[in-house]
Amino acid sequence: MHTPQALTRLDDALLDHPRRSLFLRLVAAWLVLTSLCAFAAWRFGISQVDAQLADRVRQETVRYAALFSAYAAAPDTSRKARLDAELARLTSDGFRIIRLYDADGNPAATMQSPGASGYEAALAREAPARPDRHTEIWRRISLFGQPHMLMVGPIHDPNGALVGYGSAIYRFDRGTIESLEGLVRMVSLMTAATVLASFAMVYPLVAFLNRRLLRSARELMSSNIGTLKTLGSAIAKRDGDTALHNYRVTIYAVRLAETLQLDRKLIQRLIIGSFLHDIGKIATPDTVLLKEGGHDEAEKRIMRQHVGHGVDIVKQYPWLASGVDVVAGHHERYDGSGYPLGLKGDAIPLIARIFAVADVFDALASTRPYKRPYPYDKIIDMLTGELANQFDPTILRAFVPISGELHAACAGLDEARADALLNEIVARYFPGARPDRRERTINAAAGPHRQSA
């Protein structure tokens, strides 16, 4: 079940281009997930390779550790000869250098592979100068462009007693490393392919569910827009014959907001607020609302209560409540002389300041029981002269240049054409309420309604 709040948060791009948007998002998600999985597989594989290599080297040192242990326990010529022979065997195979220390960490012997050079300096650089009981290192390092293993650690006798320390560098056969790393690369690629295959299998289901979700969202958005227009029209018809005032002020306000380059979300709130700005009049008694002639002070107080009633009504439904700034502030004036709070300047929400210009402009341009419409030039004189203090000067300056075009476009506008113009605005700012392709085809066939606002 989608709440109205969730609906208003539906991403516009998703509603505008649902298939492309969904596809792009899934591709982005696949790329991220594949990269993460492949990286994790690679890291895990490499750590396994290192563990295997370390294990292989460790096995080769078992005999050597036993000989060193025997020699350290009871040094004699024959044990020394056996140890040297084992060291020579090791350094003629994979070990490039082996250095032994006694139990106190003092150097005892060093054996290098015949012909190997540079390893003494490498061991001095990579291994601690004096091993201790707490240091054990098994680390892959690169020397002379070849993979090597650095080892540093204690040597124990068969009973577990410490007899000394050893540090060594072992050179791996490049072919062995490459074959193991090739295996890791293959596992990483297979992981990426598996993630891709999973996405490919899930995509049709996600696309199907997404289409259903979007259809529900569009239906709900259309219902919300319908509710908005119905409520606005209902209250407009209480004190007039048509909802044209609501349509016109919304058109004026949105055009002005666009001129001011307002954020899309703010314009959505402005549209909702424009439709509902006088909804509180539903609670105003007919004897006051429909009274001809002027109101006395008590009646004015009752009339002014429509702002508070309007706020009470719209705040009950979150989607409508997003227009509350206009409902609450449409009678506030920039100079502080408005109502109900007498807010001044920027303390009045921006969309209420914009709406106030549109509302007064339409009032001056319209027929009312107590007045005929003023000519356009007279309206502009009034807005920029005796009424100017009521309005935000920046907003008024932006409105005057577009007011002639708006006045001409909306003069003599009938309800059907005003409704068509308004639908166009609504579709622009509430993509979810846009008619589907079939409805748009019918509308196009019915004739051109487009008219510049």
Ligand SMILES: [Fe+2]
């Ligand atoms: Fe009002």
